[in-house]
Amino acid sequence: MRDSETAAAAAGAQPVGELTGVTKVYGHGDTAVVALGGIDVRIDDGEFIAIMGPSGSGKSTCMNILGCLDTPTSGSYRFRGVEVTTLTRNQRALLRRNYLGFVFQGYNLLSRTTAFENVEVPLIYRGLPVAERRDRVREALAAVGLESRGHHTPAELSGGQQQRVAIARAIVSQPTLLLADEPTGNLDSKLSREIMELLVQLNETRGITIAMVTHEPDMAAYTRRQVRFYDGLVMADEPTHGATRLSAARQATR
């Protein structure tokens, strides 16, 4: 693992993630379900990608594979040039720990644990000393505009605030790739726009590469590139149109 870690860290020239001919089949024989029928997706540094498609189109499976939570049935997934498909479960966990950040639809914060402690968890697993953890957690909370809410538990925060805490937790370890699974799915349109703007800002000012699953075109409009799934295949992969309209909308909301 040491070798692949260093390889991944050093190879800045390699794309962040590259799926080649990836299939995923659940079950066997007659009951087998094809979730991905052979897809090619490449994610480069600094991109903000929307992964779109209806339910059952394979977008979540694709997300799980990109997040090293799942492995393809066949095909290749290279993360910074490292072939993920041959890694052990533990090695994939190390990749997640060191290079990936996750934001979920249901926030998935630890209950009865303060915002500060939630954001701190990935750093604890990385084995950082207490002082450095404190500084980085404060910085991450400030980046999502919650510097004064560190001592609140999720139950004491609104949905939008909880999702901001979750984003802080995802960026606190300065991930190579931030994966967001329907991050606005549980929020109303105003809060959704706020979260999307936060993500756009993190992508533009910090250069964080983001891949986001969504089925809402309004949210996808904030991204720079859209990958559309249908029946386990990539139907379209194109830059987001109407970028000017988007900037105008953003100007208006400010």
Next chain:
Amino acid sequence: MIREAFALALRAIRRNVMRSTLTILGIVIGVAAVIAMVTLGNGTTVRVTESIRSLGSNVLILTPGAQTGRGPGGATVAGPAFTTRDVTAITQNIGGINAVAPMASARAQVVYGNLNWPTTITGTDNDYFVVRQWPMAAGREFTDAEIRGGRAVCVIGTTVRNKLFAGQDPLGASLRVRNMPCEIVGVLTAKGQAMGGNDQDDVVILPLRTVQRRISGNEDVTVIQVSVQSSAMNARVRADIMALLRERRRIVHGKEDDFRILDIAEIANTVQSTTRVLTAFLSALAAVSLLVGGIGIMNIMLVSVTERTREIGIRLAIGALERDVLAQFLVEAVVLSLCGGLIGIVIGLAGSYFAVPLLNVPFVFNPTIVALAFGFSGAVGVIFGFFPARKAARLDPIEALRHE
């Protein structure tokens, strides 16, 4: 990381105080039982050993009559009492002995003034005080003239003094023993209870001849106590006396003895090993409840893992390795069972501390068993916490995140 695991464990335990308490109850009871059993068992051993020692060290006790065989099939063989000539023969022929005390005992009422008290009358000589290692608290032993002449003098134990002479000096007073007025010349020091709860101080001692002539009315010596110079010589002296008495009692070769020689040191060893076996047996029984407690911990940890499936999924997704999750739940189980162990130790020690006066045994603190119980409860946590912790660590993060 281990520090964080401890912090997490303590937080999880504190969140569910009621459940945690119930979870560790089995361990608490198991450890408390083991500690109490061992503490009380050790106390009993000490107590029994002490009371056997109080009979005198290196002492052989000769009694007429014997038991043939062992157990329910055995029969009792009656034998004639010893005589003062037997005592003389032992004194003259057996080497390696300090003192030989002949004894003739009877129950009798003793009266002083308007008070009376039923007690044990023992006729013997000054060797008795040597054999029993029993010094005078006040007064003196018998004179040779008193012993030879069978004079009406006596030495009393502290219980008799307390019952009849509250606050008064008994020395020189006249005690009536079965209508025989008897001058008190000495008071013995207190010796306390013997094995089986007999009060050894409830006694009036007279010269042997006085008892034979005026109380029992015969020449019998019912018990002979022999003090051996060192316990290493016990076996040899015992064999010598055995041979001498068989000859004197004309027991032909191959026939059973009609008397018995008890070796106090041997009895002490037997009783000690018996209490030790008993203590070990009871502790083993108590240890079984520790295992049951461990199963209780495993049960609750499995429930806890199921309840916290989503939390485990989150942790696995955002950077926990299998071993981090394993450590988290294992530490939680160990902390739980160690808490149970600590509480059990406190309850066990406190319980035996309060039970000790009721059982009339000393409180013997045994640090080894306390450390052992603590270590064992930790081990129970590791053993029974491992399976649930491994189950948590092996969860599929995707499945776990979907868990409601």
